[in-house]
Amino acid sequence: ALSLAVQSAAMDSATLDKAAQLRDQALTSDQAYKLLESLTTEVGPRLAGSDKELEAIEWAKTKFREMGFDKVWTEPVKVKQWQRLSESAAVIAPFTQPLQISTLGHSVSTPPGGATGEIAHFATLEALEKASPGEVKDKIVFISNRMHRHKTGSGYGPAVRARGEGASIAGAMGAKALLIRSIGTDSHRLPHTGVLRYDEDKPKIAAAALSNPDADLLERMLERGNPVSLTVNIQTRDKGEVEVANVIGEIQGRTKPDEVVLLGAHLDSWDLGTGAVDDGAGVALTMAAANLIQDSLKQRPYRTIRVVLFAAEEVGLVGAKAYAAAHQDDMDKHIIGAESDFGAGPVWALSAKVGAQALPVIDSMAQLMGALGVVRSDSIASGGPDVGQMVKLGMPAVDLMQDGTDYFDLHHTADDTLDKVDPKALQQNLAAWTVFAYLAAQWPGSFR
Amino acid sequence: ALSLAVQSAAMDSATLDKAAQLRDQALTSDQAYKLLESLTTEVGPRLAGSDKELEAIEWAKTKFREMGFDKVWTEPVKVKQWQRLSESAAVIAPFTQPLQISTLGHSVSTPPGGATGEIAHFATLEALEKASPGEVKDKIVFISNRMHRHKTGSGYGPAVRARGEGASIAGAMGAKALLIRSIGTDSHRLPHTGVLRYDEDKPKIAAAALSNPDADLLERMLERGNPVSLTVNIQTRDKGEVEVANVIGEIQGRTKPDEVVLLGAHLDSWDLGTGAVDDGAGVALTMAAANLIQDSLKQRPYRTIRVVLFAAEEVGLVGAKAYAAAHQDDMDKHIIGAESDFGAGPVWALSAKVGAQALPVIDSMAQLMGALGVVRSDSIASGGPDVGQMVKLGMPAVDLMQDGTDYFDLHHTADDTLDKVDPKALQQNLAAWTVFAYLAAQWPGSFR
Ligand SMILES: [Zn+2]
Ligand SMILES: [Zn+2]
Ligand SMILES: [Zn+2]
Ligand SMILES: [Zn+2]
Numbered sequence: 001a002l003s004l005a006v007q008s009a010a011m012d013s014a015t016l017d018k019a020a021q022l023r024d025q026a027l028t029s030d031q032a033y034k035l036l037e038s039l040t041t042e043v044g045p046r047l048a049g050s051d052k053e054l055e056a057i058e059w060a061k062t063k064f065r066e067m068g069f070d071k072v073w074t075e076p077v078k079v080k081q082w083q084r085l086s087e088s089a090a091v092i093a094p095f096t097q098p099l100q101i102s103t104l105g106h107s108v109s110t111p112p113g114g115a116t117g118e119i120a121h122f123a124t125l126e127a128l129e130k131a132s133p134g135e136v137k138d139k140i141v142f143i144s145n146r147m148h149r150h151k152t153g154s155g156y157g158p159a160v161r162a163r164g165e166g167a168s169i170a171g172a173m174g175a176k177a178l179l180i181r182s183i184g185t186d187s188h189r190l191p192h193t194g195v196l197r198y199d200e201d202k203p204k205i206a207a208a209a210l211s212n213p214d215a216d217l218l219e220r221m222l223e224r225g226n227p228v229s230l231t232v233n234i235q236t237r238d239k240g241e242v243e244v245a246n247v248i249g250e251i252q253g254r255t256k257p258d259e260v261v262l263l264g265a266h267l268d269s270w271d272l273g274t275g276a277v278d279d280g281a282g283v284a285l286t287m288a289a290a291n292l293i294q295d296s297l298k299q300r301p302y303r304t305i306r307v308v309l310f311a312a313e314e315v316g317l318v319g320a321k322a323y324a325a326a327h328q329d330d331m332d333k334h335i336i337g338a339e340s341d342f343g344a345g346p347v348w349a350l351s352a353k354v355g356a357q358a359l360p361v362i363d364s365m366a367q368l369m370g371a372l373g374v375v376r377s378d379s380i381a382s383g384g385p386d387v388g389q390m391v392k393l394g395m396p397a398v399d400l401m402q403d404g405t406d407y408f409d410l411h412h413t414a415d416d417t418l419d420k421v422d423p424k425a426l427q428q429n430l431a432a433w434t435v436f437a438y439l440a441a442q443w444p445g446s447f448r
Numbered sequence: 449a450l451s452l453a454v455q456s457a458a459m460d461s462a463t464l465d466k467a468a469q470l471r472d473q474a475l476t477s478d479q480a481y482k483l484l485e486s487l488t489t490e491v492g493p494r495l496a497g498s499d500k501e502l503e504a505i506e507w508a509k510t511k512f513r514e515m516g517f518d519k520v521w522t523e524p525v526k527v528k529q530w531q532r533l534s535e536s537a538a539v540i541a542p543f544t545q546p547l548q549i550s551t552l553g554h555s556v557s558t559p560p561g562g563a564t565g566e567i568a569h570f571a572t573l574e575a576l577e578k579a580s581p582g583e584v585k586d587k588i589v590f591i592s593n594r595m596h597r598h599k600t601g602s603g604y605g606p607a608v609r610a611r612g613e614g615a616s617i618a619g620a621m622g623a624k625a626l627l628i629r630s631i632g633t634d635s636h637r638l639p640h641t642g643v644l645r646y647d648e649d650k651p652k653i654a655a656a657a658l659s660n661p662d663a664d665l666l667e668r669m670l671e672r673g674n675p676v677s678l679t680v681n682i683q684t685r686d687k688g689e690v691e692v693a694n695v696i697g698e699i700q701g702r703t704k705p706d707e708v709v710l711l712g713a714h715l716d717s718w719d720l721g722t723g724a725v726d727d728g729a730g731v732a733l734t735m736a737a738a739n740l741i742q743d744s745l746k747q748r749p750y751r752t753i754r755v756v757l758f759a760a761e762e763v764g765l766v767g768a769k770a771y772a773a774a775h776q777d778d779m780d781k782h783i784i785g786a787e788s789d790f791g792a793g794p795v796w797a798l799s800a801k802v803g804a805q806a807l808p809v810i811d812s813m814a815q816l817m818g819a820l821g822v823v824r825s826d827s828i829a830s831g832g833p834d835v836g837q838m839v840k841l842g843m844p845a846v847d848l849m850q851d852g853t854d855y856f857d858l859h860h861t862a863d864d865t866l867d868k869v870d871p872k873a874l875q876q877n878l879a880a881w882t883v884f885a886y887l888a889a890q891w892p893g894s895f896r
């Protein structure tokens with residue numbers, strides 16, 4: 001931690017005091033929870049490209065306006081209208097049992113009567129890649145790799161390749177369908193969906209995730225040494241492209257309105273739950289943080305605070321890529337950004353990707369967040385999936401790193417609902433976000 | 449606790465030593481877990497009256513024979529062949545959201561296109577009973593009462609009336625369908641099914657349980673003060689009566705083969721999970737306890753140990769009632785009984801319903817179970833749902849009381865799967881059951 005002398009070189013003490021006041025006010029604010037309650041109750045699931053995403057966009061515009069944001073607008077984004085119609089699976093030999101599956105986003109359908117075949121079992125995607133086509137042809141591939149639990153979510157990256165790439169790899173080898181163990185850390189009969197990516201030059205096969213207990217069951221059956229056969233019926237629909245939108249609300253800067261502090265989250269969710277932790281919490285937090293600053297101060301901060309609710313994050317960062325493309329010419333006016341898209345667990349660390357001259361400001365932020373249990377991390381901030389698209393274009397960023405120990409219990413399942421959010425943790429998040437947004441908007445220097 | 453002098457008046461020390469040896473052997477036995485793994489993997493869900501219940505009966509007969517039980521037989525039981533076909537529900541106004549429901553056992557269907565109507569909301573079944581028909585007619589009744597968590601499961605009784613009786617009460621008032629908050633303590637999107645009972649002289653309406661998060665959602669919508677409308681489509685089938693069976697395996701007594709110590713559990717389960725905690729654990733424990741005694745001793749105990757795996761417990765104790773009727777003339781030869789049907793949590797107390805002269809034996813059992821963390825409870829044993837039918841006819845009983853704190857998180861849901869069972873807790877149960885069964889079979893006195 002820096003000495004107070006160094007800090008005051010970076011930030012004047014009146015600003016720091018004000019930030020501390022905002023932080024403490026956030027700890028008693030129910031605004032983020034109320035926004036989240038409204039979004040999950042009145043809109044609910046908001047699949048990218050669905051009518052429900054359009055409904056969420058209207059919800060967000062209305063809320064921004066009701067809260068008195070200075071500017072509210074949308075920026076159009078095109079996305080595929082993919083829909084889950086039905087899904088079922090069952091073991092048919094040597095035993096008979098139904099299986100709980102969720103189709104992966106953008107999956108094609110099986111034939112109308114389903115796909116039936118023996119399991120070709122692989123412990124990992126890497127093992128599948130090394131298999132000979134003869135082991136896979138006309139079979140139903142099952143990848144049983146289990147995601148590991150970690151505060152930082154570090155188990156996700158290694159496991160999720162099976163979801164993203166598995167279908168094309170198995171399809172190229174002649175498989176009839178792909179089943180993966182859910183990319184998730186819980187042990188409930190609620191499979192984890194998520195998008196897959198097809199190679200356009202490879203055969204497309206239907207793909208779904210099994211809940212962890214169902215994947216355990218298949219493994220136990222396979223351990224007995226005899227072939228295990230399944231039937232899988234997945235029906236989906238692709239209705240072509242539709243226009244959705246990023247929704248943007250701004251608190252305009254008093255002296256530097258063209259300089260933007262960007263707070264990001266994504267408004268779309270998967271269709272199974274109500275998107276409370278992914279990413280309703282981020283939507284609610286970022287909206288409430290900007291609004292708290294606006295409502296609590298006599299004057300606007302120097303810089304503009306812009307909340308961007310990205311469209312269609314779940315199916316390939318579609319809204320964020322569109323925003324980055326639309327704003328590449330004014331990216332230099334994007335002073336710094338951050339994203340909340342890792343659930344509703346408490347913030348425990350602050351990391352940054354900023355120029356050396358701005359480090360004392362980041363340290364000041366961390367010191368003010370210390371009362372919230374936040375430590376200064378020396379890892380390099382990524383900006384998160386959406387805001388990271390702007391970081392690629394040179395925008396500085398911080399990560400308000402959340403405790404994600406339980407995040408992947410809920411992630412992309414039907415269980416992602418409001419009851420999973422601790423209102424106290426949401427207040428702690430709001431407090432940290434308020435400190436970040438206010439100091440970034442008020443400090444006159446460059447973060448680049 | 450009694451002094452050793454009093455104990456030895458009841459039981460000779462060689463028998464007590466042998467019981468302690470059996471107990472300690474049980475703590476390292478994987479037999480109960482292996483049986484449970486086999487039942488949940490190779491059979492899985494085994495709904496009363498279904499082909500899967502018949503499959504489970506074959507499984508049990510085969511296992512009893514493989515383990516070398518002295519006698520294995522079945523006793524026929526008639527049960528209704530009810531099936532869940534499909535179920536869906538959604539809020540259609542003022543918001544639109546899908547709801548997770550599970551049809552209650554023995555529910556009739558809605559009309560083919562579903563039932564649509566406004567919610568008539570009642571906090572409890574008692575509130576519904578006090579309503580005027582005008583508040584209910586042509587509506588969809590929603591009872592939102594929440595079950596409370598308790599080690600003994602004491603929250604179940606008060607809450608479960610809504611499931612058993614709600615449909616006929618609402619039907620008599622002209623409701624189109626009934627939705628209840630799940631009778632369960634978890635907060636997952638996995639509704640809890642269970643049987644309902646129709647009054648034959650009242651209109652029959654379809655009924656289902658909402659998961660707890662879905663019930664919360666409806667409550668939040670209703671709190672906004674405007675009418676909330678739903679559509680509910682439930683399709684079921686009743687294929688008439690079918691013959692299933694209680695499966696019975698015996699270790700025959702050396703000197704008093706006609707005197708029976710009865711160990712009970714139920715072999716059927718609901719169709720959603722694989723019936724691991726309800727009641728696969730009980731099935732596995734009772735089979736394994738008798739088998740451990742048989743395999744570990746040079747000679748059989750004096751009395752017969754009879755394991756009865758009851759049919760169709762879930763739909764009205766059908767197998768247990770049939771057993772009680774078939775055996776009422778030899779009930780005096782049923783020396784004492786116990787049932788395991790409260791999951792796979794550890795045994796924490798032993799209660800009894802026996803004559804005063806037998807209390808020292810029960811105290812000896814409790815003392816031997818003390819090493820397992822079991823205390824002597826002075827509550828009166830019920831015998832459990834199935835074995836309780838024989839207790840009504842005068843059979844003495846003990847309850848090996850399990851910690852059911854988490855039982856109603858899983859009870860009658862898709863989440864009732866093997867991963868929820870702690871193998872160590874199963875061994876602790878097995879140890880307690882072995883002590884009970886051995887001492888009851890070896891003590892020469894009467895428990896009546
Ligand atoms: Zn997200
Ligand atoms: Zn996501
Ligand atoms: Zn039971
Ligand atoms: Zn039950």
